Amino acid sequence: xxxDLAGMASLLVLAxxxxxxxxxxxxxxxxxxxxxxxxxxPHDLRAFLVGRLHTAGAVAAxxxxxxxxxARRDPAAQAGDWCALDAEADVRITAPALRATSRRQxxxxxxxxxxxxxxxxxxxxxxxxxxxxxHPAALGAVASxxxxxxxAAxxxxxxxxxxxxxxxxxxxxxxxxxxxxxLLADLAPAMEAVAAEATRRAEGPLGxxxxxxxxxxxxxxxxxxxxEVRLFAS
Numbered sequence: 001x002x003x004d005l006a007g008m009a010s011l012l013v014l015a016x017x018x019x020x021x022x023x024x025x026x027x028x029x030x031x032x033x034x035x036x037x038x039x040x041x042p043h044d045l046r047a048f049l050v051g052r053l054h055t056a057g058a059v060a061a062x063x064x065x066x067x068x069x070x071a072r073r074d075p076a077a078q079a080g081d082w083c084a085l086d087a088e089a090d091v092r093i094t095a096p097a098l099r100a101t102s103r104r105q106x107x108x109x110x111x112x113x114x115x116x117x118x119x120x121x122x123x124x125x126x127x128x129x130x131x132x133x134x135h136p137a138a139l140g141a142v143a144s145x146x147x148x149x150x151x152a153a154x155x156x157x158x159x160x161x162x163x164x165x166x167x168x169x170x171x172x173x174x175x176x177x178x179x180x181x182x183l184l185a186d187l188a189p190a191m192e193a194v195a196a197e198a199t200r201r202a203e204g205p206l207g208x209x210x211x212x213x214x215x216x217x218x219x220x221x222x223x224x225x226x227x228e229v230r231l232f233a234s
Contacts, residue, residue: 010146013116014139015156017167022108023160026101027168027232028052032220034172035227042176045169046183049162053187053194055214057161060136061154061198062209063089067140068153069202071121079128082137088206089134095218097225101234103131106138113142121145150202154195162187168232 013019030048033039039048067085093099110133114122125133125141133141136157143153166180201210224230 007143007146007148007152010117011143011148011152011156014143014146014148015159015163017163019112019116020108021112022105023164024167025232026105026164026234027172028056028161028165029217029220029224029234030165030168031172031230031232032224032227034169035224036220039169040173042179042183045166045175045180046187049166049183049187050190051214052165052217053158053162053190055212056217057158057191058194058198058212059092059210060139060161061157061195062201063092063134063136064140064143064157065150065154065195065199065202066206066209067137068144068148068150069140071141071144072150079124082125082128082133082141084206085137085140086129086133088209089137092209092211093134094213095221097221097234098218099134100225101221102134102136104233105135107132109135109138109142113138113145117142117145119145151195151199154198154202155191158191158195158198162191172231 017024029052030039030045033048039045063085070081070085089102090099093102110122110126122141122145125138139157140153143156163184166184169175170177170180198210201208221234224234
């Protein structure tokens, strides 16, 4: 199998919405945006997805690529390495509700990853961060366990940052799934560009990873967490 296809099947498994990582229970902030009236039509959704991709998505992609690179360089990565990566993820997630969500998703992803690709690498990350590694760090480790390169880990994170909210919008607004998938296809080059830049940035010191923010996502996450009626966990 050529180098370009190495880990491709694992990437498809990992990015599949049916992979039991719990992603279907989260809207990526779009439920709050729908409730506020900011997302009602396909063009609103596209603007939301573009913004999320270039902020939270870009940060997650770089963190995932860094985690995958760490694991590939040192399959027996020490607890301190994982804790350092997790700490960098923690300071980039400013809203308490989003921090809790990220760790919850990270725990679920690692549970699924350990079932799919059991290895000492994933066991070590679980032991190093008993509270639950943040989702991007967990994604990078699981990607490495599945034989993927950092570029693939970044691509999985970029894709997840828009696909989850897009599918949630279909359920929340009854949008035509053909139209929504057309939006995702249109955003494919942007996802690739974000993943490529994230992979490049991940080669540097952890402290220099991207730290873009989306204040409205942070604020709406706190509001959503305290909402009495909601369809999604976040």
